[in-house]
Structures are given as structure tokens and as C-alpha cells.
Amino acid sequence: MQTAIKTESLTKTFGEFTAVNAITFEVKEGEIFGFLGANGAGKTTAIKMLIGLSRPTSGEAKVAGFDVYKEAELIKQNIGYMSQKFSLYEDLTVYQNIRFYGGIYGLKRKQIKEKSAQIIETLGLTEQAHKVVGSLPQGWKQRLAFAISGVHDPKIIFMDEPTGGVDPATRRQFWEMIYQTANNGTTIFVTTHYMDEAEYCNRISIMVDGRIDAMGTPRDLKTQFEAESMDEVFVKLVRGK
Amino acid sequence: MASIQVDQISKSFGNVQAVNAVSFAVEKGELFGLIGPDGAGKTTLFKMLTSLLIPDSGEAWVEGYHTVKDFKKIRRIIGYMPGKFSLYQDLTVAENLDFFATIFGTTIQENYHLIEDIYVQIEPFRKRRAGKLSGGMKQKLALCCALIHEPKVLFLDEPTTGVDAVSRAEFWEMLGRLKEKGITILVSTPYMDEATLCERIALIQGGNILQIDTPDHITSNYGKPLYAVRSDEFYRLLNELRDQAFALRVEPFGEYLHLTTNDAVSEQDVRDFLQANAHQNIELKPVPASVEDVFLDLM
Structure with a gap:
């Protein structure tokens, strides 16, 4: 199995303050990896380094096979990003949104046409293809946003709280889509506050004060911390420091 | 008499039926949860109960006061923590609290016993502007501001959304203590796992209540x-x-x-x-x- 993300003592300091303190971890291709931590633990800083937006102070990291120091632009081309707030353009139609993002990622006209047809068919949006996105139910918008985050066939998709606040049925439809995508070899990197969302990941890391203090499958972590749920694991870890 | 009595209340916006003939009652001193996803109608319901929105039809009472006819009285006896952080971002922690105490004609000292165990956690930051606080701190300050006039009923609209798991756990512990002081609490949340922390819950979706009961009854049935x-x-x-x-x-x-x-x-x-x-x-x-x-x- 190939490695999608590999870091070695990755560190970022701002003046005297160490936001990310020598984190080392590896994510496999096709894995759904949950990247957790309390508010202010350093998650956002770590992710910015991984997606090529912030240069590390020290340490190593390779994302999708590219070096975060020398190949930041190549990283950006090979990853997708979706956040809870990541908005599709509500005033553009489903088709126009796909075309827009396809264009941003430099897809050729023919590729965009094929991708649009594929996304619209997979999501069952044929009748809505020429309706504005603002008129779609939230669950559909979210699945469309996810599909569009993969319009350029990225190796890794980064997601920020992908299913916060949605109803339980929509949330599951969405996770099934994530499972399917991961099953086809795309790596999924999820950050979230929602511990019940974390339980859907194959493996999880938890950051406390800039360090990764725990890592493993949800099941391993629950055993290790003698906890019933990930919520309990998190509380024990963060409070116990 | 129930602390909160809701009778066939409805509200629509354009052709969206946000709340559809909802009825329920919350007893005095009860911790009652409205459990449902975004768009279920929770916030609209809160706004009607706190007298900020007038229902299209149906009626509701809080501590015996009618939400439309007696709206001024209701506003004096309730504490409301909206889902969106609504304190003054440019005022410090202490200034916000002082402000809310003053407009309700009281002082921090007078009701300090109510907020003490929450306030001590944010006191080290009392000179910090509210806008610069972390999510968990904002939430604690908002709760203090909602409590400072000793309300009979607390309305908490998604108080734990966007807050990390540790702060969430602490928040629920605080609600348990407030309940012991006899305050009626209506709290909404999209987190299904928080439902079990309430005495009774209403499951709500698409403006309709699906079920009302204790969490134990709901799951055992x-x-x-x-x-x-x-x-x-x-x-x-x-x-x-x-x-x-x-x-x-x-x-x-x-x-x-x-x-x-x-x-x-x-x-x-x-x-x-x-x-x-x-x-x-x-x-x-x-x-x-x-x-x-x-x-x-x-x-």
C-alpha cells in the first residue's frame, strides 16, 4: 500500500510560541484519517503546512508524494478541499459549478464535459443539472460539494467538519459516499470537533498543545483509554494532561 | 402550571413551513431538550417562545405569560442564549457581564452565586475582549450573561455547537447544577448523543415533532x-x-x-x-x- 501523507517531526513556531511541535505520522492511500484536537491545539496550523499554504519551521513532510518545502504548488494541484462552509456558488447551476471548478483546476473542455456528466449521473441530479444550487436541499448540496472537491481526481481530499449539524440520514448518505471514494483509492483527511464523526474514520490522531498525543483506530483508542466512546477518549486525554 | 406551554404553534417563511403545529409542555425545573438537525425549526421555535417572533397561529406561555400579549414580562424572566454568539465583541468579558446586569437593573454582586462556578473559569480573561475568546470561553460568558438577572427559564439554542468535546462535557455539567437551583431549561442540540443528558426530549425534524418522551423510553421502544x-x-x-x-x-x-x-x-x-x-x-x-x-x- 502506498503512503499518501508522511511527516517527520514537522514543526511550526511563531516567535516564542510552538504551534505544532514535532508531529510524526503517516496516512496510507485509501485511508480515512481523522485529525482531531481541542480548539487551539494546532490542527489548523498543521493542515496549512500539509496543503502547502504555510512553510514549516523544521521537520519533513510529503503529501501525495510531493515535498512541502519545494513542491507546494504540485501539492495544491493534487489535493481537493471541502469544508462545512465551503460554498458552491448558490447562484450558479449545478452544471456551472462543476464547470467553474473544473476550469480552476485546469481541466480541458472535454474532461469537464465528461466529469460533469459523471458527477450529475452518480448523484442522480440529471433533472436538477440546470437549476441553481441554492434551490437544492442541503444534503444534495453537500454531496455535490464533495463530488466537486474531487473534480480533478486528487489523490487526497481534505475535509473540515464535513457533516456538522446535518440530519442523521443525510450524514450517513454522505459517509457512504466517502467510503465509496476511499474504496476507490482516494485518501480522505478529516478534521472535526464531532467525536461521533471521528468514529467513522479508519484511524485517528488527537492533538494536544501542538503534539500528537494519541493515534490509532477508534477501537484501539477506546481500549487504550478504557472508554465507551471517542468523546470519552478525547475528554480523558485532554483533561488528563 | 407548566413552566413552558406550547399549543399548536406554527410559523412559515414564504413557502417554507419552519414550525408546524408544535405542542409540548416543560415542567418547572425540568431540563428539556429539542433534538434535531439544522433546519428542523429549533431556532424559529426559540424565537417565538422568547417573544422575538410572532407565531402565524397557535399560542405559547412562559411561566404563565403569553408570548405575544405579555412579551415585556417574558423578557424580564427569561435568559436567552442564541445560537449565534451575540455578545459585544469589542467589550471585555467583565464589561459584557456588567452591561447585561445593568440593563436588567441588577448587579454582578447580587447574583454572583448563580454564575460563580462558571465565571471563575473565565475570570482570568476578564479583561480580554469577547471577540478574542475561544469557542468554549465565549459559550461560558454567554451563559453567564443569560443568567445574571436570575431568570426563571433558560433558553439555550445550540449552546454546544462548534465547541470541543471537553468544553461540551463541562457545559452539560453546569446545566445539571443550574437545574438543581430550580431553573427551567429548554436546550436545543443537533448532537443526538447529548439527548441522553436531558430529562425529556422532543425529536424535531422539518418543523414537526416526531416524538416526546424520556430518552430511556424513546430508545427502549x-x-x-x-x-x-x-x-x-x-x-x-x-x-x-x-x-x-x-x-x-x-x-x-x-x-x-x-x-x-x-x-x-x-x-x-x-x-x-x-x-x-x-x-x-x-x-x-x-x-x-x-x-x-x-x-x-x-x-
């Missing part, structure tokens, strides 16, 4: 065999189980699938099926239903 199941090939397992006639419902629940079957199959039948399909490292166990299982079933 699920009424169908439910299993947690997993194997090494999770996605294949999901698709194969979905195709079976005995599977009434198959839903991902974290690292397990929740499988609801009809009464005609036994645990052994399910196990045989999994083995016949060459699944590796099979785990299969009966589990009690959670609030989320019930919610999915009612939707």
Missing part, C-alpha cells in the same frame, strides 16, 4: 432486533446487507453498521450469512437502540 456488525471489508458488508430481505435498515454508525432485522431471523442466521459471504474478522452483537437509531427510524 425501538421494538425491533438491532445488531452492531463489522468486518474487514466494511463497504462491501454495507452493500451486501442492504440487499437482504431480512435487513429492514442498515446504517453506518462509526466503525460499526447498525443492522435492524425483521423478527424472522436470528443472530445465528445473520452470522451464517456473513460467513457464507466470506467476511473476515466478523463482529456481530445485539445492541440497544440509541436516540439516533430511533430518529432515523422516525424520519
Whole structure:
């Protein structure tokens, strides 16, 4: 199995303050990896380094096979990003949104046409293809946003709280889509506050004060911390420091 | 008399029916939860109960006061923590609290006993501007500001959304202590796992209440065999189980699938099926239903 993300003592300091303190971890291709931590633990800083937006102070990291120091632009081309707030353009139609993002990622006209047809068919949006996105139910918008985050066939998709606040049925439809995508070899990197969302990941890391203090499958972590749920694991870890 | 009495209340915006003929009652000193996703109608309901929106039809009373006719009285006896952080970002922690105490004609000293165990946690930051606080701190300050005039009823609209798990746990501990002081608490949340921390809950979706009861009653009345199941090939397992006639419902629940079957199959039948399909490292166990299982079933 190939490695999608590999870091070695990755560190970022701002003046005297160490936001990310020598984190080392590896994510496999096709894995759904949950990247957790309390508010202010350093998650956002770590992710910015991984997606090529912030240069590390020290340490190593390779994302999708590219070096975060020398190949930041190549990283950006090979990853997708979706956040809870990541908005599709509500005033553009489903088709126009796909075309827009396809264009941003430099897809050729023919590729965009094929991708649009594929996304619209997979999501069952044929009748809505020429309706504005603002008129779609939230669950559909979210699945469309996810599909569009993969319009350029990225190796890794980064997601920020992908299913916060949605109803339980929509949330599951969405996770099934994530499972399917991961099953086809795309790596999924999820950050979230929602511990019940974390339980859907194959493996999880938890950051406390800039360090990764725990890592493993949800099941391993629950055993290790003698906890019933990930919520309990998190509380024990963060409070116990 | 109930502390909050809601009778067939409705509100629509254009052609969206946000709240549809909702009725329920909350007893004095009860911790009552409105559990439902974004868009369920929770916030609209809160705004009507706090006298900020006038219902299209139906009526509601808080501590015996009518939400439309007696709106001024209601505003003096309730504490309201809106879902969106609504304190003054440019005022410090202490200034915000002082402001809310003053407009209610009281002082921080007079009601300090109510907020003490919450306020001590944010006191080290009392000179910091509210806009610069972390999510958990903002939430604690907002709760202090909602409590400072000693309200009889607290309305908390999604107080734990966007807050990390540790702060959430602390917040619920605080609510438990406030309840002991006799304050009625109506709290909303999209987190199904928080439902069990309330005395009674209403499950709400699309403007309609699906069920009202204690969390225990709601989950124990699920009424169908439910299993947690997993194997090494999770996605294949999901698709194969979905195709079976005995599977009434198959839903991902974290690292397990929740499988609801009809009464005609036994645990052994399910196990045989999994083995016949060459699944590796099979785990299969009966589990009690959670609030989320019930919610999915009612939707």
C-alpha cells in the first residue's frame, strides 16, 4: 500500500510560541484519517503546512508524494478541499459549478464535459443539472460539494467538519459516499470537533498543545483509554494532561 | 402550571413551513431538550417562545405569560442564549457581564452565586475582549450573561455547537447544577448523543415533532432486533446487507453498521450469512437502540 501523507517531526513556531511541535505520522492511500484536537491545539496550523499554504519551521513532510518545502504548488494541484462552509456558488447551476471548478483546476473542455456528466449521473441530479444550487436541499448540496472537491481526481481530499449539524440520514448518505471514494483509492483527511464523526474514520490522531498525543483506530483508542466512546477518549486525554 | 406551554404553534417563511403545529409542555425545573438537525425549526421555535417572533397561529406561555400579549414580562424572566454568539465583541468579558446586569437593573454582586462556578473559569480573561475568546470561553460568558438577572427559564439554542468535546462535557455539567437551583431549561442540540443528558426530549425534524418522551423510553421502544456488525471489508458488508430481505435498515454508525432485522431471523442466521459471504474478522452483537437509531427510524 502506498503512503499518501508522511511527516517527520514537522514543526511550526511563531516567535516564542510552538504551534505544532514535532508531529510524526503517516496516512496510507485509501485511508480515512481523522485529525482531531481541542480548539487551539494546532490542527489548523498543521493542515496549512500539509496543503502547502504555510512553510514549516523544521521537520519533513510529503503529501501525495510531493515535498512541502519545494513542491507546494504540485501539492495544491493534487489535493481537493471541502469544508462545512465551503460554498458552491448558490447562484450558479449545478452544471456551472462543476464547470467553474473544473476550469480552476485546469481541466480541458472535454474532461469537464465528461466529469460533469459523471458527477450529475452518480448523484442522480440529471433533472436538477440546470437549476441553481441554492434551490437544492442541503444534503444534495453537500454531496455535490464533495463530488466537486474531487473534480480533478486528487489523490487526497481534505475535509473540515464535513457533516456538522446535518440530519442523521443525510450524514450517513454522505459517509457512504466517502467510503465509496476511499474504496476507490482516494485518501480522505478529516478534521472535526464531532467525536461521533471521528468514529467513522479508519484511524485517528488527537492533538494536544501542538503534539500528537494519541493515534490509532477508534477501537484501539477506546481500549487504550478504557472508554465507551471517542468523546470519552478525547475528554480523558485532554483533561488528563 | 407548566413552566413552558406550547399549543399548536406554527410559523412559515414564504413557502417554507419552519414550525408546524408544535405542542409540548416543560415542567418547572425540568431540563428539556429539542433534538434535531439544522433546519428542523429549533431556532424559529426559540424565537417565538422568547417573544422575538410572532407565531402565524397557535399560542405559547412562559411561566404563565403569553408570548405575544405579555412579551415585556417574558423578557424580564427569561435568559436567552442564541445560537449565534451575540455578545459585544469589542467589550471585555467583565464589561459584557456588567452591561447585561445593568440593563436588567441588577448587579454582578447580587447574583454572583448563580454564575460563580462558571465565571471563575473565565475570570482570568476578564479583561480580554469577547471577540478574542475561544469557542468554549465565549459559550461560558454567554451563559453567564443569560443568567445574571436570575431568570426563571433558560433558553439555550445550540449552546454546544462548534465547541470541543471537553468544553461540551463541562457545559452539560453546569446545566445539571443550574437545574438543581430550580431553573427551567429548554436546550436545543443537533448532537443526538447529548439527548441522553436531558430529562425529556422532543425529536424535531422539518418543523414537526416526531416524538416526546424520556430518552430511556424513546430508545427502549425501538421494538425491533438491532445488531452492531463489522468486518474487514466494511463497504462491501454495507452493500451486501442492504440487499437482504431480512435487513429492514442498515446504517453506518462509526466503525460499526447498525443492522435492524425483521423478527424472522436470528443472530445465528445473520452470522451464517456473513460467513457464507466470506467476511473476515466478523463482529456481530445485539445492541440497544440509541436516540439516533430511533430518529432515523422516525424520519
